[in-house]
Amino acid sequence: SQQGEEDPQALSIQEGENATMNCSYKTSINNLQWYRQNSGRGLVHLILIRSNEREKHSGRLRVTLDTSKKSSSLLITASRAADTASYFCATDTMYGNNRLAFGKGNQVVVIP
């Protein structure tokens, strides 16, 4: 069953603005990952944060993890039209066995 739940579900922003998405989960995890999906095709791995990490950066992406609240956020800074996509968070079990539980996803539209 899916345990990640992203919030908000849909986001429309102007190019250059920041986009923030949240994700909550229910069970103990080994790591949490964020993926991007364009037009219902394959998923692209964006960033992974381990359960003992609190914040991680990768280019224009910033991920935070609060294990006490079982929540994570993904921030995309200075958004571009090419960032238009669906974004999913996925949690890996505490055993780290790559059995991912995905949320329902956020649709982000960046208006040029």
Add this chain to the structure above:
Amino acid sequence: DAGVTQSPTHLIKTRGQQVTLRCSPKSGHDTVSWYQQALGQGPQFIFQYYEEEERQRGNFPDRFSGHQFPNYSSELNVNALLLGDSALYLCASSHYRTGKPYEQYFGPGTRLTVT
């Protein structure tokens, strides 16, 4: 270096039929996982294969079965298709033995439509 490939891209089947989907993992990867993504939903884990055995299974009926070959490629078989099986089927590969099992690469998916 080829990434994860899946075939076919699209498939249309009738209720009650059987279907086989194929996946070739990224070069050097030995573990394959399958996911089902219904329209507007996140992917759901079906099962995972390593060393030609099913290692983990999600909450899917026995109509869903799979296989992994010695070259690490994999097949997903679905019997007695239902309308609800219409979805995007995604294959993901990873390398178990390098100590980086978390790095998964997804294929482009196979869009299955059951009529």
